[in-house]
Each structure stands twice: as C-alpha cells, then as structure tokens.
Amino acid sequence: MRISYSSLEKFRICPLKYKFSEIDKLKEPSRKELVFGSYLHKVLKWFYQNDPHFPTLDQLIDYYYKHWPKESEGFRWTDEKEEADYFQEGLRILREYYIKNIPHQSVILDLETKFEVVLNGNSSQADDKHILTGRIDRIDKLPDGSLEIIDYKSNKKVASQAEVDKNLQLSLYATGVKNRWPKIDVEQMRLSLYFLKFNEKMETRRTSEDLDNAIQEVLDVVHQIEKSSFEPRPSVLCQYCGFRSICPVWRHLYEKKSKDLNEVDIEKKIDEFFELQQQKKEIEQKLRDLRSLIDVYASQRGLKRVFGKNGYFTKSVSNKISYNWEEVKKILQPLGKWEKVLEINQRKLQRILKELPPEARKELEKARIIEKEYKYLEANKKSIEEIKEILKD
Numbered sequence: 397m398r399i400s401y402s403s404l405e406k407f408r409i410c411p412l413k414y415k416f417s418e419i420d421k422l423k424e425p426s427r428k429e430l431v432f433g434s435y436l437h438k439v440l441k442w443f444y445q446n447d448p449h450f451p452t453l454d455q456l457i458d459y460y461y462k463h464w465p466k467e468s469e470g471f472r473w474t475d476e477k478e479e480a481d482y483f484q485e486g487l488r489i490l491r492e493y494y495i496k497n498i499p500h501q502s503v504i505l506d507l508e509t510k511f512e513v514v515l516n517g518n519s520s521q522a523d524d525k526h527i528l529t530g531r532i533d534r535i536d537k538l539p540d541g542s543l544e545i546i547d548y549k550s551n552k553k554v555a556s557q558a559e560v561d562k563n564l565q566l567s568l569y570a571t572g573v574k575n576r577w578p579k580i581d582v583e584q585m586r587l588s589l590y591f592l593k594f595n596e597k598m599e600t601r602r603t604s605e606d607l608d609n610a611i612q613e614v615l616d617v618v619h620q621i622e623k624s625s626f627e628p629r630p631s632v633l634c635q636y637c638g639f640r641s642i643c644p645v646w647r648h649l650y651e652k653k654s655k656d657l658n659e660v661d662i663e664k665k666i667d668e669f670f671e672l673q674q675q676k677k678e679i680e681q682k683l684r685d686l687r688s689l690i691d692v693y694a695s696q697r698g699l700k701r702v703f704g705k706n707g708y709f710t711k712s713v714s715n716k717i718s719y720n721w722e723e724v725k726k727i728l729q730p731l732g733k734w735e736k737v738l739e740i741n742q743r744k745l746q747r748i749l750k751e752l753p754p755e756a757r758k759e760l761e762k763a764r765i766i767e768k769e770y771k772y773l774e775a776n777k778k779s780i781e782e783i784k785e786i787l788k789d
C-alpha cells in the first residue's frame with residue numbers, strides 16, 4: 397500500500413473520507429482556506445527558486461498579484477469582500493515573512509521535494525511491504541552544514557512546542573530525508589513548522605528511535621486500513637469535508653425532495669418524533685412532581701399508603717446490599733468459587749485505561765476485538781438552520 401501523512405490523517409479523521417479520496421479516487425472540492433494555503437506555498441516556492449538571487453519585496457508582491465488564483469469548478473469566493481480580505485491577508489503574510497527572513501542565511505537544497513520510503517511490516521507475509529510517500533516544502537543547508545526541513549502551515553493557530561515535538565508529519569519527513577541521504581545524523585537535523593499567519597517558526601529534533609516509532613505508527617494505521625470497513629466517523633471535522641453531499645451521514649441534507657406522493661414524508665415523521673419526545677419529557681417531569689407531592693403528603697401524615705380513585709401509592713424501604721469482600725473471599729476461596737466472582741469487567745478496564753503508560757495502552761488497543769456489532773438509531777434535536785450554520789452552507 398502507498399501511504400502519505402495526509403492520507404493517514406484522512407483515515408484517522410474518518411475512514412470513509414479516506415475511502416472516498418484514496419480508494420475511490422474522488423476529487424474533494426477545494427476549500428478557500430486550502431486554495432489560499434497552497435497559493436502561499438506556490439509563491440514561496442517561486443521566491444526560493446531564485447536562490448541566491450532572491451527577488452525584491454516588490455517583485456514578490458508583483459508575482460503574488462499576477463498569479464492570484466482564479467475561481468474554478470468547486471471553488472468560489474462568497475463575494476468580492478471575502479476575496480479582498482484573503483488577498484490582503486496574503487499580502488500582510490508575505491511582507492512580514494520577507495522582513496523576517498531576508499537576507500536568507502542558509503542554502504536552499506531542495507523545494508517541494510518528493511520522497512518514497514519502503515516500509516517493511518512486522519508480519520512475515522510478503523505483501524506486508526508498504527511505501528511511505530511525501531513532499532517536503534523546503535530543505536535548507538544551514539551555515540554549520542546541518543540540514544533543516546521546513547513545512548509551511550497556514551493554520552489559524554500556532555502549535556505548542558509539545559505538539560511540534562511529537563508531530564508525526566515532521567518525523568516522516570525526517571525519515572524521507574534520511575532515506576535520501578543515509579549518512580546524515582538525524583539528531584543534527586532541524587525540523588521546522590513555519591506558521592505563516594503568525595510569522596513564527598517552531599523547531600524540533602528527532603532521534604533514530606523517534607523515527608522507528610513513527611514508522612511503527614504508520615504501519616499500525618496501515619494495518620487498521622487493511623482491516624477497515626470504512627464506516628463514516630462524523631465529528632466537528634465534517635464541516636471541512638468536501639464529501640458531505642455524497643456521505644451517508646449528510647447526503648439527505650443535500651438531496652432534492654421527492655415529489656412522489658406515495659413516499660413517506662420522512663421530514664414530517666422526524667418532526668413528529670421530536671414533538672412527541674418533547675411531550676414525553678414534559679409528562680415525565682409532571683410525573684416526578686406528582687410523585688414527590690404524594691410522598692410529602694404521606695410523610696407529613698405518617699401514612700404508609702395513600703389512595704386515589706384509580707390506584708394507590710405505598711411507601712416502602714429497600715436496601716442496596718454490598719458485601720465485606722475480605723469475608724466473602726475467606727468463605728468462597730476454600731470452596732474453589734472465588735475466581736468465578738472475579739469475572740473480567742470491561743468497564744473497569746476502560747476506567748483504568750487512562751492510568752496506564754502509552755505502550756500498554758497501545759498493546760491493549762491491538763488486543764481489542766469486535767465481539768458483536770450493534771446497530772442503533774440515535775436522535776439529535778437540532779434544526780436545519782442550526783446545522784447549516786455549523787456547516788457554513
């Protein structure tokens with residue numbers, strides 16, 4: 397299997413999104429933020445191609461102006477103001493970037509360089525061989541002779557140092573570079589994420605062991621993909637997914653309403669369900685209020701039973717029983733029955749999971765098996781307007 401960091405992320409976000417994109421090869425419609433981000437990449441690539449005769453700031457702005465992305469199939473600005481805002485934001489980013497980074501102190505070794513690394517899986521099967529692919533925005537040679545890998549980010553937030561230190565993408569890029577130049581010392585390599593909107597570069601390093609762990613992480617995901625049935629995993633990230641109109645979770649929102657009179661008016665039925673659910677809630681609250689009023693009435697009069705025309709209430713006491721487990725053990729152990737009491741309890745396992753070291757958690761994750769599949773229909777009360785607001789449709 398060929399796998400890249402971005403396809404691996406797709407699978408982690410949602411197996412169905414991965415399937416649409418990587419197996420069915422469907423093209424995801426571009427989002428403005430992505431078009432804008434890749435345009436900044438393109439401008440910076442052009443800028444650095446001219447190393448060591450870098451364009452002036454005016455030339456850079458001129459290039460930015462002339463090649464500004466045109467609207468295309470699946471990509472439209474909402475209005476002129478939105479396009480102007482993005483354009484101005486790009487100008488600001490490039491100006492600030494230029495001021496901070498020029499004169500350039502290192503040598504550009506490569507731009508948007510592609511790599512492929514063969515990964516051998518742990519299993520003895522011949523087909524457990526995979527290819528990790530990727531494209532690195534920039535590789536620089538620093539004045540001290542070491543290498544720096546730089547990936548531009550147009551995120552709305554700068555990652556924390558802790559996040560950068562365990563960023564899988566950088567570990568995989570370092571793996572790609574090490575594969576190309578096997579003699580380089582991984583620990584001397586500087587790995588950087590450049591957050592363009594904030595003009596901030598976050599740096600980190602990796603050890604050879606970190607790279608081995610990253611490869612293992614990729615292989616774990618590859619094995620999950622191989623076993624996957626690609627079920628959709630709806631989450632807040634659906635708002636950024638370009639496959640909503642064909643995804644079974646959201647498709648119904650986008651389907652044209654049928655004019656067939658014999659067909660069930662499902663919208664009406666769903667609304668009816670929520671109305672009844674609301675009535676049920678109100679009735680349940682009323683029942684709770686009545687029950688507590690009757691209870692108070694009976695207590696105040698010292699009555700154990702109170703009567704109405706159609707029924708009566710009885711006050712009674714029951715105890716929740718527990719045992720002195722030390723004593724129980726002493727009694728049951730000689731009879732050989734103690735082990736039967738200690739049955740495996742999944743809920744307790746879930747509870748202690750967070751207390752376990754990451755390695756043990758990973759091992760437990762692998763030991764999971766699907767015993768039975770439950771299909772259920774979950775009801776969520778949210779109006780179409782609220783949903784459209786979340787999806788920004």
Ligand code: SF4
Nearest residue numbers: 410413628634637643
């Ligand atoms: S819309 Fe959500 S659930 Fe559907 S494919 Fe995309 S990410 Fe998955």
